[in-house]
Amino acid sequence: MRTATRRNPLPRPVASRAGWTEWLVSTDHKRIGLLIIGTGITLLGIFGLVALTMRAQLTRPGQHILSPQMYNQFFTMHGTGMIALVITPLALGLGVYLVPLQIGAPVIAAPRVTLLAYWLYVAGAVTLILSVAVPGGAAVSWWGYTPLSNATYSPGPGTNLWVAGVLLSATGMLLLSATLGWTILTKRAPGMTLLRMPLFTWSELVTVFMGLPAFPALQAAMVMIALERAMPGTFGSNTWNILYENFFWFYGHPVVYIMFFPFVGCVLEALATFAGRRPFGYEGTVLALLGFSVLSMAVWGHHLFASGQVANDYYSMTSILLAVPAGVEYFAMLGTIVYGRLRYTTPMLFALAFIPQFLIGGLTGIMVATPAFDYNANDSYFIVGHFHYTLFAGSAFGLFAGIYLWFPKATGIMHSEKLGKLHFALLVTGTNVTFLPFFGLGFLGMTRRIVTYPAGEGFGTLNLVSSIGAGIIGLSFMIFIYNLYTSARQRVPAPPNPWGAFTLEWATSSPPPRYNFSARYPVPPIRSYAPLLDLRLRQQRAGEPERAGALPTRGNR
Amino acid sequence: VKPGRTPPAGVFAAWGAANMLLAIVLVGFRATPVQYPIYLLAAALVLLNAAAVWMVLRRRHGRPPPWREPPPGDSVLIFALAVFLGGLAWSYSWYLLPAVVPLLPLAALRERKARRQRTSP
Numbered sequence: 001m002r003t004a005t006r007r008n009p010l011p012r013p014v015a016s017r018a019g020w021t022e023w024l025v026s027t028d029h030k031r032i033g034l035l036i037i038g039t040g041i042t043l044l045g046i047f048g049l050v051a052l053t054m055r056a057q058l059t060r061p062g063q064h065i066l067s068p069q070m071y072n073q074f075f076t077m078h079g080t081g082m083i084a085l086v087i088t089p090l091a092l093g094l095g096v097y098l099v100p101l102q103i104g105a106p107v108i109a110a111p112r113v114t115l116l117a118y119w120l121y122v123a124g125a126v127t128l129i130l131s132v133a134v135p136g137g138a139a140v141s142w143w144g145y146t147p148l149s150n151a152t153y154s155p156g157p158g159t160n161l162w163v164a165g166v167l168l169s170a171t172g173m174l175l176l177s178a179t180l181g182w183t184i185l186t187k188r189a190p191g192m193t194l195l196r197m198p199l200f201t202w203s204e205l206v207t208v209f210m211g212l213p214a215f216p217a218l219q220a221a222m223v224m225i226a227l228e229r230a231m232p233g234t235f236g237s238n239t240w241n242i243l244y245e246n247f248f249w250f251y252g253h254p255v256v257y258i259m260f261f262p263f264v265g266c267v268l269e270a271l272a273t274f275a276g277r278r279p280f281g282y283e284g285t286v287l288a289l290l291g292f293s294v295l296s297m298a299v300w301g302h303h304l305f306a307s308g309q310v311a312n313d314y315y316s317m318t319s320i321l322l323a324v325p326a327g328v329e330y331f332a333m334l335g336t337i338v339y340g341r342l343r344y345t346t347p348m349l350f351a352l353a354f355i356p357q358f359l360i361g362g363l364t365g366i367m368v369a370t371p372a373f374d375y376n377a378n379d380s381y382f383i384v385g386h387f388h389y390t391l392f393a394g395s396a397f398g399l400f401a402g403i404y405l406w407f408p409k410a411t412g413i414m415h416s417e418k419l420g421k422l423h424f425a426l427l428v429t430g431t432n433v434t435f436l437p438f439f440g441l442g443f444l445g446m447t448r449r450i451v452t453y454p455a456g457e458g459f460g461t462l463n464l465v466s467s468i469g470a471g472i473i474g475l476s477f478m479i480f481i482y483n484l485y486t487s488a489r490q491r492v493p494a495p496p497n498p499w500g501a502f503t504l505e506w507a508t509s510s511p512p513p514r515y516n517f518s519a520r521y522p523v524p525p526i527r528s529y530a531p532l533l534d535l536r537l538r539q540q541r542a543g544e545p546e547r548a549g550a551l552p553t554r555g556n557r
Numbered sequence: 558v559k560p561g562r563t564p565p566a567g568v569f570a571a572w573g574a575a576n577m578l579l580a581i582v583l584v585g586f587r588a589t590p591v592q593y594p595i596y597l598l599a600a601a602l603v604l605l606n607a608a609a610v611w612m613v614l615r616r617r618h619g620r621p622p623p624w625r626e627p628p629p630g631d632s633v634l635i636f637a638l639a640v641f642l643g644g645l646a647w648s649y650s651w652y653l654l655p656a657v658v659p660l661l662p663l664a665a666l667r668e669r670k671a672r673r674q675r676t677s678p
Binding site: 022025027032105106107111112116117118119120123126127128134149160161163165168181182184185187188189190196209212213214217226242243246247250290293294295297301309310311313314318322327365430455504534542 | 559565566568569570572575576579580582583586587589591593595596599600602603606610613614617621622624627628629630631633634636638640641644645647649650662675
């Protein structure tokens, strides 16, 4: 893909000082989206290093790399950071960049609110990092349960900073959700009806549906902790502790889906693009996404099975019901690649790996949705394995599928496919070597959040294997960064539609102009959810020369 | 379902209504009382959004969405900085609070200037 155009490198852009400061106050959704994605990837590196340090601590029994208090601070930072500052912002940031392009809108709704959301997210990130840097740093895990997080058990400014950081970033994410939803529902180009929107945009819309009620619940929970810390005894009884847990998990479970729906959207787009056909079962997939998001608001109590304070049968029923829309989505993914002419590009490889890996995360989720099983697996490494297969083996692979798919569009340059495939090979190896042993450790009885373990428990070998895998993941991340760096240096130009994709963003230049479409790159007629495919088929029938690359023909009509 | 016959507010409202239904089912399972208000308030919030979308689209009468060139976000950055320092002042040290005070009028001034410069492309 890359060598064909290497002889014609793009001129290197000369950014003036004013140019860089313009980025910081720009109301262009593409710039804001790239800022969010760039910040998210930087923080992914930082919190990934935190995870590597924890894995180093657990490699052998009885190690002393981290003290128990430091270890508690590290897993607080890793959990809070990855969820609130990395995966959620990346999920919504991709939407900020892509959604207006995919629906033919020149701008995002309320662009300055979107910019404010970005800066509140940055403020939250700095505050959260400070929360472990100060003496008496936050060590309350990512949920900050009371009474652990109150002023008696977590004195000092660390937990205050943690509360402020979570509150700031949650406000940013709420604002991002609102502007994205408003854009999708009110800014679509003429002809872009809801059932002609790309599946990625649909995945962002259902994410917004969940984000709008979920983030205020987290804000309420943080305000409760803040009040309790400022005025001890305000929420002193166990009723309030349970209320806090309900508020927290009313955010905490939907956010899991907020953290993977957009990446499912990336995978669906990549599969359709590189199978060379329309997404299979479009309407069914849309209904499944909607059904999934509705049910996702009704499952938060399964995090409290072991508390004895929730209606276990209801939450078990709704959690297991999630398998139905998930099955429809899987059927659509597999249906899209069956009979397709597959091209094994880097984004396609990430999308294909997502399918079995996310299945492991989903199926173990159904296991722990059963209270009888959950009582035994609760707080064990089995749970850690389950959610890492969901959020890393699933979401991260969807994220990289999306990044490699849209990198040429966003930057106007091609990435190196060779380095991309090396990144993929290392990541898929590292992921499974790291997280598969967690299930075994869980069955052996290793509990979560322990700083070390006795030598005679039999946890040593699996922990060693897992730590080696974490090192491979770290190496793969360096390959990814090196790929971005060399691509930026070599600047191999990308055409408007390098992959021969079908959705609207590929009709404009790479990178797109300020208002997305122009007289040279107008919005094409929209008569289905694959407008560029329609255009090419019409051109073929009329005997006109094709402009947008090779047209896959099988299964398209 | 025909592509042109799916009203955006309807999708939003159906989503909120389905949540209401699940919340009502939860009553039958004798949940902890604190769970109903959280759930129903969330569903109501979504329905409120549906109503807002419906009103906006109704006023537009099928016309393409209007838009204006947004002014730069200097005031937004200054406001976010004020919020950040305010958060630090609350959570870490009250001494930071005086730094917040000049930022708020500065953000307001930049905002007024930006609104005056707003143009349509």
